[in-house]
Amino acid sequence: MDAKALRPTYYLDFDNPVVADFARRAAGDAATPIERARRIFVAVRDDIRYDPYTSSFDPATYRASHVLSAGASFCIPKAILLAAALRAVGVPARLGFADVQNHLATRRLLEAARTNVFAFHAYAEVEIDGRLVKATPAFNASLCAHFGVPPLEFDGRTDALLQPFDGSGRAFMQYLRDRGRYDDFPFDEMCRVWLEVYPHLADLRGTEGERFVFGRRDFAADAAAERGAPR
Numbered sequence: 178m179d180a181k182a183l184r185p186t187y188y189l190d191f192d193n194p195v196v197a198d199f200a201r202r203a204a205g206d207a208a209t210p211i212e213r214a215r216r217i218f219v220a221v222r223d224d225i226r227y228d229p230y231t232s233s234f235d236p237a238t239y240r241a242s243h244v245l246s247a248g249a250s251f252c253i254p255k256a257i258l259l260a261a262a263l264r265a266v267g268v269p270a271r272l273g274f275a276d277v278q279n280h281l282a283t284r285r286l287l288e289a290a291r292t293n294v295f296a297f298h299a300y301a302e303v304e305i306d307g308r309l310v311k312a313t314p315a316f317n318a319s320l321c322a323h324f325g326v327p328p329l330e331f332d333g334r335t336d337a338l339l340q341p342f343d344g345s346g347r348a349f350m351q352y353l354r355d356r357g358r359y360d361d362f363p364f365d366e367m368c369r370v371w372l373e374v375y376p377h378l379a380d381l382r383g384t385e386g387e388r389f390v391f392g393r394r395d396f397a398a399d400a401a402a403e404r405g406a407p408r
Contacts, residue, residue: 178304181360182269188257188362191265193242196258200265210305211333213266214312218331221259222314225250228396229286229295234378236364252315256299257362259314269304273311274356274367276374277339283399294353296374297367298339302358305333312337323400 185192191200203220204213226249237243241261244254253274260270277298287293300313310333318328331337339350356370372379 178269178271182271182304183264183267186361188240189261189264190240190242191261195245196241196261197265199245200262203262204266210268214263214268214303214305214333215331217262218259218312218314221255221262222328223317225255225258226397227251227316227320230396234368239362239364252313253297253299255314256301259312260301263301263303270301271358271360272362273300273302273358274298275352276354276356278351278353283396283403285399290375291377292374294374297356297370300338310334310336313339315339320397320400323397
């Protein structure tokens with residue numbers, strides 16, 4: 178990766194003290210890039226609850242600093258926070274995107290999306306010891322328990338992408354289409370793809386509803402209710 182993979186941007190705003198402090202606290206006393214990356218991955222995965230109902234057409238909600246203040250987000254902002262925090266501690270990182278098929282979403286989310294294809298799913302591509310590896314911190318450990326899926330682990334040496342099967346061997350996640358890699362978040366391209374895949378969301382642009390494109394709900398609560406588990 179070139180020098181761009183270590184710079185702050187509008188979205189990867191680790192020049193904001195809130196993001197820089199989060200990165201330092203998460204990395205702690207880790208002495209190597211691989212250990213810093215592993216610790217920051219876990220912090221982003223579990224400190225920010227996964228909630229796709231926070232999906233938004235508002236660009237401000239995709240800044241790493243906003244993700245930390247919100248405390249809940251979905252795959253794209255969480256990948257942005259991961260990449261920003263890694264850059265803050267000197268680990269080169271950029272963003273990657275793909276369309277995925279999700280077999281274990283909640284009924285409410287599938288009804289709102291009108292498909293089980295989730296477009297522009299995000300991950301971070303990280304350079305560690307000269308090797309490029311991919312990691313997605315999307316699903317926090319407590320949410321994984323609702324779906325019977327072990328939380329994704331990142332060892333800093335191999336790709337940590339979403340599991341193809343859950344803990345019972347059922348189909349969980351499939352990668353369908355690569356959408357490329359970027360040094361900063363391509364907000365306009367995401368909007369273009371979303372409106373291509375989810376044309377019914379077009380009416381939300383420019384309205385208060387653009388902040389909650391799949392409705393104001395709590396994803397973990399829905400997942401727990403559907404499976405009769407405690408939240």
